[in-house]
Amino acid sequence: MREPMREEIGADQLHRTLKRLSHEIIEQTGDQGSLALVGIRTRGVTLAERLARTIEELARFRPPVGALDVTLYRDDLDRTGGARQRLRKTDIPFSCEGKDIVLVDDVLFTGRTVRAALAAIVNFGRPGRVLLAVAVDRGARELPVRADFVGRNMDVLPDEEVQVLFEESDGRDGIVVRDSPDFAKRHIPKNIPKNFETHPAAPEDSP
């Protein structure tokens, strides 16, 4: 049997990963006047705030942070019953006009959230560039989307859910993988990608 939940990455390791991501973002965007972070609700916002803080420590400037709720831009509202779920506020207290916008999300999976975010962001001015930063890339994309800054590439099974935990919302930092049949029912694409079929089943026979 697989463990229902396994710790993939601890707090220290996550901190190092965030620091590396911050370095990469500074390297790519350089100019402090033009960089802004936009977190995708909800965990993307926490992550964006963390990155802004680390960037401030490293480069002595704090990029502005906005929050984006992409629910109104999703293409799967009819399918997920999304219309009944909670809608949160978008709060982007700056103009995106000409800026280097780094979209921030916790886990990159199908790419649909990112597509929705791209559709949403252009309503707040025309960005000079849009980049994507994620804590985890778990593969299985359904759209031609890729991240510019990736914390971790993780191979997980289709019925597993990856969660990035934050002190602010979860009481501790880290990344966990959960067994989640519910999650699988909702999200497994009809054509499961090959790499999932060949992926070793479970760590049960490992010592």
Place this chain on the structure above:
Amino acid sequence: MKPEPLHRKDLLSIRDLSPGEILFLLEMTDSFREVNEREIKKVPTLRGKTVVNLFFEPSTRTRTSFEIAGKRLSADVINISADVSAAKKGETLRDTARNIEAMATDVVVVRHPASGAPAYLARELRCGVVNAGDGCHEHPTQALLDLYTIREHKKDFEGLRVSIVGDIARSRVARSNIIALGKLGAEVMICGPRTMLPAEAESLGARVTTRVEEAIEWSDVLMALRIQLERGGGASFPSAREYANTYGINRKRLDGAKPDLLIMHPGPINRGVEMSPDVADGPFSVILEQVAYGVACRMGILYLLAGQRSATSADVPGAEAPGADASTEDGSGAAAAGGGAGETRKPEVENAVAR
């Protein structure tokens, strides 16, 4: 009390809603308000959905508000008013509505002089129905935007004192507000001449007074209602001037009010009758805020009702060809409508979001 998601095909009355559902709709209003404050006030959410405003009574605010709400969500919005519709040629309400639905409409917003007309249509139609005011019954979206406006200023409903002054008995706005405020724990006082107070006022849990000074002194929030001459309001008092003298809200009467009293009015105002211009345009007044929040409130409702799987799509059992409608005369009507309504919809997984 916590917000709880709405699982409904229609929005017909405040009485139907649980306190949690009301809070959910207020939270929704808050989210959509942000869209209205953007430079580009449009989101693609209801692209390909159709909303029909079916108004059998005059209206500027409510109809425009629903129209703007639908358009900002990218739905196609069509307005039909009674004086230009085939109702003039003698078509029944049911036939009008079923023909509109046959054109693959997702939501019908109904205003009608007969109490219960939207509820009747909700049973007859597979698409969502929103009550935009029915006779002397309810006007739920008005109450929701009023609640939202109040909460913006007063934060908490528990123990809040709200008085409603005017023609209570014939007012659907008053009825919806009394019920809604009661559900959220506010205290309500109604005030007006005896001829305008409903017989069952106490059963709604409201205090009653005929002295407007008492209502003003007691209140945190004061809602003045329009004197509705078209619903026979004129027979309840001798003249507009006498009403203004006895019940009109004017600057002088507000001397006894709390310093942070909120003045509201659902519109349209009879200036100088139920409210003097210096009060309507004065510092306590939030009347235009009510109108602004009304759009956000209706966006939330259209999003909830139309943002579901289209009810008119071919896979709904019992969906007849549009042409079959014509043969559905009175007697056979019930059988034909049998396959309709919400039961055919599949349950959906809550909170399901693909990343």
